[in-house]
Amino acid sequence: MKKALIIGATGTIGSAVMKAFTDAGFETEGVSRKTNPALDIDQTESVDRFWANGSTFDVIVCAAGNASYGTLDELGEDSYRQSFNSKLLGQVRVVRRGLKKLNPDGVIILTGGMQAYNPWPGTSAVAMVNAGLEGFVKAITREINDGRQVCIFHPPLVAETARLMGMNSSVFPAVTDVAQVYLRRALHASGYLVMFLEGFGPKNS
């Protein structure tokens, strides 16, 4: 049975990804800052500690990492730094350690977001880390030549989150549709390096 690690497994996206992979017959392990063992991608020591155990995986999904919303005037330098440390550097940490525990032909799927391509006011920190992550993924792909892969998915805002933000959720996809993109990528490991949900790809600027 193939084994999948889902980081951020209790979240909106992560819990849907857990369910999709479990339903598809994967053995799944879900982690977050509050699980036992815990994994906090913001902390190098926590990531090192987690990967010190012997488990290996065929798929690692990271659906964790925080980035701040706010306009340029509202966000202080600390907000940019925290966004960088959590969502960007946090996922870099996952790749640096996770690759060593990734089985042959395995795949690591990182999570960015559509603001990398289609930002709206108040998303500069989020767009910055999402675009930076994509650059990281494209570059390291040139270094990994043994069949294992690292890719990035830029999900659109999902309806469940839009609802929480008080937005009209009807124009956004359900999180279950987004979870299927992670699953399809894991099942078809020769797929795209940068992924979008069909119908929610980049618009011309």
Ligand SMILES: NC(=O)c1ccc[n+]([C@@H]2O[C@H](COP(=O)([O-])OP(=O)(O)OC[C@H]3O[C@@H](n4cnc5c(N)ncnc54)[C@H](OP(=O)(O)O)[C@@H]3O)[C@@H](O)[C@H]2O)c1
């Ligand atoms: N929801 C959307 O519409 C959407 C769209 C595009 C992209 N994204 C991106 O997708 C990711 C997940 O979003 P979400 O809406 O599912 O978030 P969420 O509902 O807030 O859930 C976040 C999950 O990650 C865990 N987590 C948070 N910080 C962590 C850390 N430092 N280390 C390890 N785990 C951590 C949380 O659990 P603990 O609190 O227990 O650690 C939780 O399981 C985020 O990076 C977000 O920017 C979301």
